[in-house]
Amino acid sequence: MAYSTVNDDELLSRSTDVFRTLGYEGTTLSRLSAATGLEKASLYHRFPGGKDQIALAVAGGVLAWFQKHVFEPFKSTEAPRRKAGAVVEQLRVFYADGTKPCALDALSLSGGGPELAEALKGALLAWLKAFTEIARESGLSAAESKRRAEQAVIQIEGSLILSRVLGDTKAFRRTLEELPGLLTAE
Amino acid sequence: MAYSTVNDDELLSRSTDVFRTLGYEGTTLSRLSAATGLEKASLYHRFPGGKDQIALAVAGGVLAWFQKHVFEPFKSTEAPRRKAGAVVEQLRVFYADGTKPCALDALSLSGGGPELAEALKGALLAWLKAFTEIARESGLSAAESKRRAEQAVIQIEGSLILSRVLGDTKAFRRTLEELPGLLTAE
DNA sequence: GTCTATATTAAGATAGAC
DNA sequence: GTCTATCTTAATATAGAC
Secondary structure, three states: OOOOOOOHHHHHHHHHHHHHHHHHHHOOHHHHHHHHOOOHHHHHHHOOOHHHHHHHHHHHHHHHHHHHHHHHHHHOOOOHHHHHHHHHHHHHHHOHHHOOOOHHHHHHOOOOHHHHHHHHHHHHHHHHHHHHHHHHHOOOOHHHHHHHHHHHHHHHHHHHHHHHHHOOOHHHHHHHHHHHHHHOOO | OOOOOOOHHHHHHHHHHHHHHHHHHHOOHHHHHHHHOOOHHHHHHHOOOHHHHHHHHHHHHHHHHHHHHHHHHHHOOOOHHHHHHHHHHHHHHHOHHHOOOOHHHHHHOOOOHHHHHHHHHHHHHHHHHHHHHHHHHOOOOHHHHHHHHHHHHHHHHHHHHHHHHHOOOHHHHHHHHHHHHHHOOO
16 A cells, blocks of 8 residues: 555544444444555554544544534624524534434444443533523523423434435434524524 | 254344344344354344345334334324324333334444345335324324424434433433324324 | 354454565 | 554354254
8 A cells, every 4th residue: 555644633534434424333444444544553553542542532523523613603702593503504514414424323322332432421411511501591591491402412313313314314404494493592 | 052943023123132232233143143042054044145134124123013013003093192192102112211222223324235224214204104194183284294203203313312322311201201292283 | 943163254453664 | 654464353154964
């Protein structure tokens, strides 16, 4: 194989694509090698812990991406409804219009060990917290804000599955349309 | 290994548990052998097509289970709200109170080939159709019935993921509580 | 119809050259 | 820091005894 090099961001991004699409069990070092252009031995050099460590890095990377593109925008001084609209566009990018599975779904099915499970749980809790805060800020009660945040995540995850199985992203796109109304007071 | 035998129903039921928990890629003949008590060679005798054929049988078996326990009860002459309540109990059983993943989710992630994908799509369409009919029967418009059926499936799939990642089935149990109200006119 | 035994391929992982 | 080469284990799959 020709000598190759790829920076940490690219390496993580391409690995994330593999893991979220094939799941933890479906992801192999051979497939990661094909996706990143690095030989297996090189992957072990960057991640001595092998597949487990890469999966953990992927989970951490996804959380970092959400923190930057989804959670942070919520802390701006703009109106809640406007912020929700901006965040919807970032979600559309992350899920490639509903064609790419959620990493939480793909990585939480089997395999992966307790450390990965903890990382996924932490990421989901951070997501719920961020959604709860924007609902709260829009004037909703604490209880109602929590309920709507959960509902929003459920809606995203569920509609992604429908879209995937039906081969039609309509359900996901409608979820995004309805998201600002769900997360903020009318 | 001691001589073993298991009837078709048990074989399918135990295989289903493996596939829905570990996903298509995570399921191996060794694990199926451990779960069913049959040696790998015996599994090939019952399913010459190997893993692919077993996965197809699992998809068909799940659809058959839903037809018997979920879709059929909808055709009784009882009141829609009452039927919805009975079906909720069957869903609680199938998903083991929210602790077992949905086969549609687990089997649609990667692997499995186009035949399996078609089987999953057919099962989901049948599910949506059944849910739409009970909503329609309760007096809702055709459009609203279709919307609520989709919403119900999204809610089930999404809450299962939340329950799995958080290690807490609260979200799924609330989904079941709200299901009769969602599927039928108030 | 299930078993033991085995063939073949691919998985995770490491050693060492460059 | 990436490569080639190799090790060990586990995967899918088949042959043939009982």
